[in-house]
Amino acid sequence: MTRAPFAMTGGRVLRDGREVLRGIDLTVEAGDMMAVLGPNGAGKSTLIKAMLGLIPLSEGRTEIYGTPPGRFRDWHRIGYVPQRLPMGGGVPATVREVVASGRVARQSRWRPATSADRAAVDRAIEALGLTDRARDTAQLLSGGQQQRVLIARALAGEPDTLVMDEPTAGVDVASQAALADTLRDLAGAGRTVVMVAHDLGPMESLIGRAVTLEYGRIVRDDPSLTVTGKAS
Template identity: 35%
Template sequence: MSRQPAILVENVTVHYGEVLALDAASLSLDTARICGLIGMNGSGKSTLFKVIMGMIKPDAGRVLINGQSPAKARKEGGIGYVPQSEDVDWQFPLSVRDVVMMGRYGHQGFTRRPSKADRAAVDLALDRVELSEFANRQIGQLSGGQKKRAFVARGIAQGATMMLLDEPFAGVDKRSEATITRLLRELASDGCTILISTHDLHALPQLCDEAVLLMRKVLMHGPPEVVLQPEHLAMAFGLDVLNRDLPARDVPDLDVGPVLDVGPERRLSKQQDWS
């Protein structure tokens, strides 16, 4: 009997009004794999994230997360999310510990009163991302890399079996990049499935087990070293990539619409449209 994929996207089509964001896109990702999602302006990366998280309903096709609907998987705390920096209100008065504790909301009752187990899970997550000493600092006072690590810690405390990361290496220092990379490899080894939207193409072979090239459709899905061949990138980024080397972090991200923060505390997110 074949093993059930962690993420199954079948012939998903999404429109924003008259704009076609995804066109019969299909993707299957196995458990405990790290997959890099790459594509340029309007390729639909953000839209694919939203569909996988159950935040928008596709016009056609279906999505299953470990065999169940995205809404159910998210409700059960199975999906962790690391947003882009611009999607978060860093001035909101929450400490690093508060942000990580959000990952425990699904384990708490209506009072949202942390238990001993909740506090222990948060402490362990902070330790894993090397932020214990900053636990009581306001989240906006962290560096760019530390902020990303705080949201990774939220997913760890949550006990998520799937992590979606939107540009986790944008604007981060080398220490944070190395820490996040190590953590993602550890999480995958523990059985977590990880999907990363990234423009750091040079880092893909070291970080990811596989890569997906997206331009409204999934143009290619395979080993990073194969997907990153210039003739393949040209299908999504244009013919000019055949004549130049792509800088590690300089491919523009002009996707249709921002990815929304799916953390249980909506007030931290600048985006309020959860339709």
């Protein structure tokens, strides 16, 4: 049994009866700073959702820290920022409230928020350069700032592994820089990062490993990224 953050063997995924991933053998090692590259429709989002157990495999198996997703309980160890998570509608929430919601996996009815929880929320807000915005309504921020809020929310839970699906798509330069700083901090702390990206941009020098998907298969796995870092 492996204790790697993610380990998939022979992974196959069908959607609407169509094969969108096949023959996936992928182990994400602790401390990996990994990019998942590839053209639109290649299966990148499907791959990370399957690794997280959000989509079932039709063949093969996958484990999170050595445990199949259905039996995994330590969800506080995993942070996930989905692709284009809609934040609009509903009751307006401040930036701080949204970020604090990322702490719930560490809290419980029996253990309400502590000063340690509040400090973790403050650190996540600070790390993404949102301190000045903490009291603002999250829904009214720009797209790039909202993406930073979602990353801060994932970081507030102090995950060992952070999974992000296209966090840089369409975000402004300041938000890209904030994300690059965050990745540098996570790398320094020995955390694991899996990031789907179309174009690594300023993140390229921070990425240590790039896996490329095409038509639902892994076509390259560069253990140290010396290529251009661009998806096709």
